[in-house]
Amino acid sequence: MAPLPEGAAARVTTGAATEQLELAAAWRLLLACRSTPLESGPLGLDHGGALSRAPGDAWISLDTAAPRAWRPVRARPLSPASVQLFDIYVPLLARPSGESFVLAHLGQSLDGRIATHSGDSQWITGDADLEHGHRLRALFDAVLVGARTVELDDPRLTTRLCEGPNPVRVVIDARRRLPMRHRVFADAGAPTLLLAAAGREGPRLPTGVELIEFQAEPDGSLCARAIVEALTARGLSRIFIEGGGDTVSRFLQQGQLDRLQITVAPVVLGSGQTALNLAPIDTLSEALRLRSASFRLGEDVLVDCEVAVDREA
C-alpha cells in the first residue's frame, strides 16, 4: 500500500458504514472531475453534488505539480480507503484537458502470465482489481482492446461494478475477421468503434458500430500513434487499453503509452500467455526501468508506472 499522506493516518474516520459512505462520495468527486479541466487549489462537492472549488466544500487540495497531485485538507479526515482512491485516480485526472493520455492495464500471475494456453483469463486477479478496471472505464473516454480479447472473452466493456458512464468501446480488428455477434458490437450498451485496415471487407455493421479505416503498415498492422491521434481528434483523448498483452505491447513498443499498470496476483500458472512481449534486448541496461507507485488491491498488488511517451514517434 502507498504511504499515507502526512497526517492522514491520525485523522482516519472509524466505522465500516461511514467509510463506505465516504468512499462512495470520494468516488463521486472523482467522477465530477472527469469532464472539468483541473487546476491546483481546493476541490470538493457542494450540497447539490456539483464540483466546487470553495474552501468550505473542500475534500482535498489539488497540487498538479506534486507527484501524486493532491493532499488532504486539514478539516476533513479521510479513511485509508479514500486516501488510496485519491492516490490512484487523481494523478490520472489532473492532466491538461484535450491532450492525449494513454493508460494500459493488465492483470497477471506471479509468473507474468495473463491467460492460460487455451486463453482462459477470467479471473487471475481478484475482485478489487476487477472493480479497478471498471473505475478506469468510468474515468476514461475510450476503452480499447485487441481482436483476440473480443474473440476469447467476449467482453461488454461497459461500466458496471462502480457508478459512472460507459466509455466509447474501441476494437482493433485490422483484418475485419470478427463476427458481429460479439457483445461489444451487438449489445448496443455503448457506441463502438471498429479500427481496421483501409479497404478490408467485413460483416455489415450493426447500429452503433462505426468503422474507422487506417492505412496499414506493410505487415498489416495499424500504427499506434495514428490510432491515438484519430481517437483524440474525436474528443476521445483519455484512452484506456484493457488488453490483451499483444495490443498493450504494441502501444508500449511504439512509444504511445503514458502509463502502464500491472496488477500482480499471488497465483502461479506455470505456462500460458505472457503479459508483455517486446523486441529482445541483450543487456539489462536496455531494460525499461519505470518510476512507479504500488497499491494493495485485496490480495493483489497494483504497480502503477509512468512511461516516457514519444508522441513524435
Ligand SMILES: NC(=O)c1ccc[n+]([C@@H]2O[C@H](COP(=O)([O-])OP(=O)(O)OC[C@H]3O[C@@H](n4cnc5c(N)ncnc54)[C@H](OP(=O)(O)O)[C@@H]3O)[C@@H](O)[C@H]2O)c1
Ligand atoms: N489478464 C488481463 O488483464 C487480460 C486482459 C485482456 C485480455 N486478456 C486475455 O489475453 C488474451 C488475448 O490477448 P492477446 O495478447 O492474445 O491478444 P489481443 O491483444 O487481445 O489482440 C491481439 C490482436 O488484435 C489485433 N491487433 C491489436 N493491435 C493491432 C495493431 N496495432 N494492428 C493490427 N492489429 C492489431 C491483431 O489481430 P489479428 O489477430 O487479427 O491480426 C492481434 O493479433 C485472451 O486470452 C484474453 O482472455 C487478459
